[in-house]
Amino acid sequence: MDINKKRLAIVGGPKSVEKIFPWPIYDETDVQAVASVVRSGQWGNPDCADEVARFEQEFAAYCDSKYAVTCVNGSVSLRLALIAAGLRPGDEVIVPPYTFIATASVVLEINCVPVFVDIDPRTYNLDPERIEAVITEKTRAIIPVHFAGLACDMAAILDIAKRYNLRVIEDAAHAHGAEYKGRKLGSIGDAGSFSFQSSKNLTSGEGGIVITNDDALYETMNSLRNVGRLPSGQWYDHFNPGCNYRITQLQAVLLSEQLKRLDEQTIIRNENGLYLDSLLADVDGITPLSRGAVAVRHCYHLYIVKYDKTKFGQLPKNEFIAMLLAEGVPCSAGYPHPLYKQPVFQQKNFMCYAIPESVDYTQVYCPEAEQACLHEAVWIFQQAMLGTRADMESFVRAIQKIQMAVSG
Incomplete structure (x- = not known):
């Protein structure tokens, strides 16, 4: 075996990255905040929802948005926004194919039709230049996904939406703390949906939230997540076909504590992303995604590069990932195929009538x-x-080590 290959961690050589990167990050203040709610005996919502309401106000203010509605997860927050936006069975919703299944499956759940529009190869975000070609008389909404925490080209998307009278629901599940032209992602369209699932940059294990500046959208979403109730009604008055999508006081107080760290963490991720970009500029066959043409703050829920196997001795991507993992870099190959190739779409297992x-x-x-x-x-x-x-330098050394070993 070549001496360079013997040095690879995957065959027993020393790892390039020895450090472990824990997540979530917490300290005693998080533990005490949750413990105080546990000791109070008031865990539920809405019968004792002080902490839930406080977090909603904090998050709305953080995003410079008028309203925020918490719910059980980021899939439900998307669904609440789409229903409140007035979509009806058979309507079409434009979505990207490179995203988590929920972006499209919630469209199916409300008996609407996902229409896939390809991504911009420079950013992996929805490509605005391809949107108008698929708009029909049935198109009602666009869901731009700020993938990996990078802002979509919102100016172009909003311009199209205005001309065709379409709703814009931002999928900001990856985008806590990220910005576009000085505005927090999620606050730019009609509504913005976030996830608090365990891998997310702001997490309580599970949970979601949707923000908006629209009074009518807020009132409907708030009702839908609370079994269709309205503030003016009684406990057993149900005005809309909602369900119990509420989070608990325990989740809310944990999120309030985690939110205190978010800006500092986002700045660190953004700076490290820029530094990695500069380091990888000299690595042939590894191209960081573009940050777009306007001022953004990237929160790097994922740092994504484009891998060119021709510069790595024709090593398939999955084998490169296996080697990189063995070197100690926390990484993944991402989605194995676009959403439209999932069985639910290929086999039309929609369970929908429209x-x-x-x-x-x-x-x-x-x-x-x-x-x-x-x-x-x-x-x-x-x-x-x-x-x-x-x-960051150790990540680059790991890539270079693999390249040297497989390119000889």
Whole structure:
């Protein structure tokens, strides 16, 4: 075996990265905050929802938004926003194919039709230049996903939405603390949906929230997540077809504590991302995604690079990922295929009555999303982006070590 290959960690050589990057990050203040709620015996919501209301106010203020509505997860927060926005069975919603399943599956859940529009290969976000080609008389909304915490081209998307009278629901599940032209992501469209699932940059294990400046949207979403109740009604008056999507006091108080760290953590991730970009500029075959053409603050829920196997001795992406993991870099190959290739779409397992028979996802092809899934995308996880500059340098050394070993 070549001496360079013997040095690879995957065959027993020393790891490039020895450090462990824990997540979530917490201290005694988080423990005491949760313990105080436990001791109070008032865990529920809304019968004793002081902490829930406080967190909603804090998060809305953080995003410079008028309202915030918490709920059980980020999938439900998207669903609440779409229903409140007035979508009806059979309506079409534009979504990207390179995102978590919930972005499209919630559209199916409300008996609407996801229409996939390919991503910009420079950013992996929804490509505005491809949107107008798919707009029909049934199109009612666009869900731009700020993938990995990078802002979509919101100016272009909002311009299209205005011309066609479409709702814009931002999927900001990755984008806590990120900004576009000085505005927090999620606060730019009609509503913005966030997730607090365990991997997210702001987490309580599970949970979600949706923000808006629209009075009518807020009132409807607030009702839907609380079994259709209205503040003017009685406890057993139900005005809308909602369910119990409420979070608990325990989640809310934990989120309030975690929110205190978010800005500092976002600044660290953003600076480390810029530093990694500069380091990788000299590594042939590894191209960091573009941050776009306008001023943004990237929160790097994922740090993504495009991998070119021709510069790594034709090493397949999955084998490169295995080697990188063995070197100690917290990473992943990401999605194995675009959303439209999931069985639910290929087999039309919709359980919905309003999806036309003519809808056929076996004919959908988004070449940029396919390329990202199959050949290019390499993800480094957000907790690793909270490391030091020395840690970022160690990630690059790991990549260079693999390249040297496989390119000879």
